[in-house]
Amino acid sequence: MSENALWSPSEERIEAAQMTAFLHFCEARLGRAFADSRDLHQWSITDPGAFWDAIWDFCGVIGDKGAERLADGDKMPGARFFPEASLNFAENLLRDGDTDDALVFWGEDKARARWSFNDLKATVSRLQKAMQAMGISAGDRVAALMPNMPETIAFMLATTSIGAVWSSASPDFGPRGVLDRFGQIEPKLFVTVDGYWYASKRIEIGDKLKEIVPQLPSAEKVVIVPYLGIADEVASSVERTETLETFVAPFEAGPMHFARLPFDHPLYILFSSGTTGVPKCIVHRAGGVLLQHLKEHKLHADTRPGDRVFYFTTCGWMMWNWLVGGLAAGATLLLFDGSPFHPGPEVLFDLADAERMTLFGTSAKYIDAVKKAGLMPVSSHSLDSVRAICSTGSPLAPESFDFVYQGIKADVHLASISGGTDIVSCFVLGDPTRPVYKGEIQGPGLGMAVEVWNDEGGPAVVGEKGELVCVKPFPVMPLYFWNDPDNAKYRAAYFDRFDNVWCHGDFAEVTAHGGLVIHGRSDATLNPGGVRIGTAEIYAQVEQIEEVLEAICIGQDFDGDVRVVLFVRLKPGAELTGDLEKRIRTKIRTGASPRHVPAKIVAVTDIPRTKSGKITELAVRDVVHGREIKNKEALANPEALDLYRDLPELAG
The missing domain is CATH 3.30.300.30 (ANL, C-terminal domain)
Known part of the structure; x- marks a missing residue:
């Protein structure tokens, strides 16, 4: 083990890692050797066009790349990756599996579901036909007020298979919060549930929908997905509303058509969560999200075909979008909806053992809460399938690193990761081929030219705190903000501080190991x-x-x-x-x-x-x-x- 490291991967584990496979892939492709993943990272930011081209091929992206890899690569914003490419996001997520598990769902102790890839494809097929029958086409918006359940993913895939744009929020949002978000983007279809469970409480949302739906006049239909068993009752009491069963009844499952669209075609609309005004509507591009999520799942999280990936998230947090990207890496997704401490504080560890979880994704607050609850999963659970634990949402304290290795599992890759809604992914994250040091994020993502800058606009020295920036373009920069025709709000959000440099708003420092520490938001x-x-x-x-x-x-x-x-x-x-x-x-x-x-x-x-x-x-x-x-x-x-x-x- 490296000196002072909490964990170091064995030689066998390094050799088996997807990061190592990609390194060898690039060596053969370029006719040169890389010393390690740090050397690989330096190449990835020196020649970003060649790097993202290698990601496309290594991950087997379905689509037409075109000839050009990067246009206007000196402009940020303004750089265009794969400007001649065409692809479909959903096609790339639905290419694997037949009878194997695609989605496994636990709704606290109230609901269970298991969908094979065939089940998922059949449902997506029927939803696609139903959407097309009501006239949904490329560029239209579909908005969902949904729990983290299989039907939500099926609706997203059907939406994006057509080239329509997906946006989601959690059903615990109040009417004003829903309208502040979805009212701006004017969805043609609004999808929701009859209610949800949280902390063993049954929460009906019919009255909330009676307030929301009349103020969403763009929604030609509202579809109610059953969860509490009262979908018919809710549908009959809300205008323009029908149940999921009625919506898909006329359509049989069959072959799907995937609309191949430009790399920069809109895919998702996510929302800023600030409290200083109406949320910003951040539009993300299909090709950029696909490549970035493939890179992060396969290389940084070491997700392999057949792995079982979990992240505790709601549909109002960008980690839901990130989790869903695991399908493109050939993983089974483990979904949980409700309180992570119900029916008992050990429920997520029960899920890990029962479903042979390989990646356990959570937040720094959850790890701290487990510790303060006196749980010691290392003694109560096997967790033998878990290779990686990821944490985000806020900085993971050094003592929480200790607790993971002492109280949860000693032989695990602990990856503190950080990015945001703005990029629906990460700037800095884990590396399964390198040691983990207490309190540190392991390093920048491949292809992300991340630095820490001082107030003078130059690189900070090791140990000096400053602004986290990205000095070169990357394909998952937002496409634009909704209702921001001259990009004034977009530029103000990221490029006002330093010209042609993305300033992320995190207060950070680079460590002697080449890792990073996030000290919180720089505006706080x-x-x-x-x-x-x-x-x-x-x-x-x-x-x-x-x-x-x-x-x-x-x-x-x-x-x-x-x-x-x-x-x-x-x-x-x-x-x-x-x-x-x-x-x-x-x-x-x-x-x-x-x-x-x-x-x-x-x-x-x-x-x-x-x-x-x-x-x-x-x-x-x-x-x-x-x-x-x-x-x-x-x-x-x-x-x-x-x-x-x-x-x-x-x-x-």
Whole structure:
């Protein structure tokens, strides 16, 4: 094992990795040798056209590449990958398998389903015919308010097989949140369910749909997928609505036609989750998403045909789109909908053992919650099939790295990954051929020219914190924002800070191992005394305190400067005593630095977070400063913001 590494792959595992197979593929193709995956990465950003051409061929993409690989490759935005290519996204996801499992679904303990590839193809075929019968064609939008269940994936594949554009959200969104998103894109078809389960509670959404559907006049039809068994009842009470059974009844399964469309044809519309206004509608291109997801699944996650891939996600988070891309790599997808702690806190580990999971995808918050719940899956579960654990959503604390290897599984590739809705994929992620070091993301993705820049607009030195940037084009940059005809909002979002360089908005540093550490969003960094520090560094310390369940930290304008304010949610029965405050400050001072120590610590009973589970530092900061929150519907628990208004503790 490499010195100080938590895990190093064996020689046998390195040789078996898809990353190694691709390296050898490129060596034969180019007539040169690569020292390792880092050397391969350097080539991938030096000659991006040749690199993405190799990805296309290595992954066996179905379609016509055309002759040109990269046009206007010095422009960002503006570069065009494979400008002559034509392909179909769904065709590439449905090319494998027959009777093998394609989708396995657990809806807490309330529902189970198992679809073979033949089952999936048959359902997609009938849905395709039903959509075409109602006049859906390339460029039309289909919007779904759905749980993470097999029917959702089937609808997405039918949509994209035609060349229509898919967009989804989770059924726990309120009416305003749904309309703020889908109202902008004017879907021709709206797909939803009769209700869903969460934490063993049965939640019907018929009344919500009665409010939403009349305000979606573009939706010529609304299709209700049964989940609670009341689809007929809901369909009869909402205008323009029919059940899934009625929608596909006239059509038999049969051969499908896949519309081969340009590489840059719109595929997905995803939404920003901020709380400062109506969500941005981010349009992603079919070819770019396909190539990027194939690269990440096959090379960085080491997904092989027949693997069983899981990511805990809702349909309102980009990790759902990422998970679905696993079909193109020949994987079976394991789907879970509901609370990850119901019917018991061990349910996802039960799923891993029962279904022979190979990749366990989750969030940093979930890993921390497992630890704080006192679970030790290393003792209670086999997990012998699990080769990789991925974590995203927020930075994975160094202590959580320790817990994974000590409390979950010792021999596993732990990949902390980071990217976002903006690119529906990752900038930095795992490498199954390299060691894992505590607290570090292993490195940039192949083809991603990721650097950390200082305020002067140059590369930061090792250990210096700065802005995460990408200095060369990549094929999964957004195609455009909806209703942004001159690309003004698009350019402002990523290119205002540095000309012709993508500035992602993460506060990061490069490590001595060539890895990266993300310290939080750069727009949420703290500036006490003019020194920038990341919130993730504070969370990594305070959440080790036994009494603290979770925390959120902001910078408060005070007395001509910015002071650090830490809000903590404590375990039931715990109180924020003087002794506890002292222990928190000492832990932060010794584990991070004296600059990180909060000026104020305030106990709260809840912490606001987005639908995808991310804490909302900017919203809390705005509330503390008396500013309006314009998009509360982006939050899972908007009522929590009231806890931060007019706090006497922050008055002086």
